[in-house]
Amino acid sequence: MAYIDYYSILGIPKTASESDIKKAYRKLARKYHPDLNPNDKVSEKKFKEINEANEVLSHKENRKKYDEYGEHWQNAEAYEKAKQQQGAYQQNYKGASGGYSEEDFSDFFGNMFGGRASGSGGRQVKFRGQDFNAELQLDLKDVYEAHKRTLTVNNKNIRITIPAGIENGQTIKIKGHGGAGVNGGPNGDLFIQFSVVNNTKFKRDKDNLYVTVDLDLYKAMLGGELMVDTFKGKVKLNIKPETENGTQVKLKGKGFPKYKKEDQFGDLYITYQIKIPTNLSEKEKTLIEELQKLR
Amino acid sequence: METQKLIPIQLICNRYNVPVSFINTLQEFQLVEIIVENEDYYIHTKQIKEVEKMIRLHYDLEINLEGVDAIYNLLKQVKSLKQEITMLHNRLRLYEDL
Incomplete structure (x- = not known):
């Protein structure tokens, strides 16, 4: 069970007055309050520590016990005394962002002062639970x-x-x-x-999908048909003759489903990347040279 | 507007043990909208969470209403910026592997 230095948590000396404790607590609570740091786990943890420190040190009797036993709190006599006082402790902080569970507080705190009781005194407020x-x-x-x-x-x-x-x-x-x-x-x-x-070859932007497909040089020049993958199966595309590298076509309604709009889909954008044949044979080279002369 | 979704201000004030003037001041700062129906004053249930937050800021952290107003508006900006960052991250992914 770890000894926790509540004074250092609040950044005050052991001689701090009640008003010093209150001031230090207010300052730190404003900095780390969950309402001011939504979804920030570090601040939430820090805020719980600050609360714990404040709850002990702002309570005269508890502070006295804490000062007296310090790290030797495991002393049996003190433990027994603390046990007898279970339930006497009253939480003075009321639910900033909902009820924190007992596990949120240190073992030290739980054993020494008998855990947290439900809030009482001051404003009797019904708060929503923590999100x-x-x-x-x-x-x-x-x-x-x-x-x-x-x-x-x-x-x-x-x-x-x-x-x-x-x-x-x-x-x-x-x-x-x-x-x-x-x-x-x-x-x-x-x-x-x-x-x-996204582990797929498709890129997504909201409900539109983007994909690049390879297109062989001859199909790009002469036109033809090409089977391409969509997110849900394959489709056959007609390639226009003389299709240029980087040409983008849109397949309407073949994109991603629109959020909460049943049977509505975005579009799929296909970009052609023309593949140049490699490892040309002598015959191919000769034919291509002839083609070149024609241009 | 459905009446079930409206909560009388008096009920809120009794439950949270805050004076009605607190809610009125929140309205003056345009932090809540008060709805008047048949001469009764209500707020919409969707605003309850925010009102609770403002009660905590004011009464538990002793932040004055000018401070609550500033915090509330800054938190709104933070939320909107976080959403924008997420949206931009998503768009950036489009170009990352190119």
Whole structure:
């Protein structure tokens, strides 16, 4: 069990007055408050430490015990005393961004002062529970069609439908699946941010797809047919005679599904990259030279 | 607007133990929109989360309303910039392997 120096967490000397503690806490709480640092895990951790330090040091009796036993808190007598006082401790911070669980606090704090009791005194406020944030990594292929997934959040299984066409970095909200409300307030929400990994040859820009395909020189010059891959199967393309390198064609509706718009798709843009034949035979060289003379 | 989606201001103030003047001041700063129906004052449920946040900033962190206003608007800008960064990252991927 680690000894935590609450004074250094708040950046104050051991001789600090009550008002110094309050001032230091306010200053740091403003800096690291979850409302001011959304989705910042480091700030959230720091804020919990600051709260823990403040809750001990701003409470006269607790501060006295902490000062007295310090790192030798494991002393049995002190432990027994602390046990007897379980429940006496009253939390003075009320739910900045929802209820933090007991695991959020150090073992030291839990054993010494008997854990956190529900808030009382001061403003009796019902707060929404903490919003939870989760990240889910999916392949681009996974998000081509809507599908269901089961996620485990805080030991609870949640089955969600992931709509087709979700974008990398997009966040969806699952209402009521965040932390439990404080003092009977409603539960927070679960925010899932999607990280869409593209392992395909297609490039995606919103609901449009882009791909480069090889086109042989003769087909480019004379025209013909070419089978190309789309995200969902192959299509046959007619190549116009005298197609230039870098020509882009659009296949309407062959792109990615539009988010939450059923049966609507973006377009697929195909860029032709003309492949020059290599390892020419003597005969080929002669024929090409003849062609050159004709130009 | 559906009435179920409106919450009387008095109810919010009782629940969060804040004076009605606090909500009125938030409106003066254009941080919330107050809806009047049949001479009763309401706010929309979608604003509750933001109001809670402002209550915490004001009462728990002792930030005055000018500060809350500044923070609220800066957070909005941060959110919008983060979204723009994500969108630009996605677009950049198009050219990365070229």
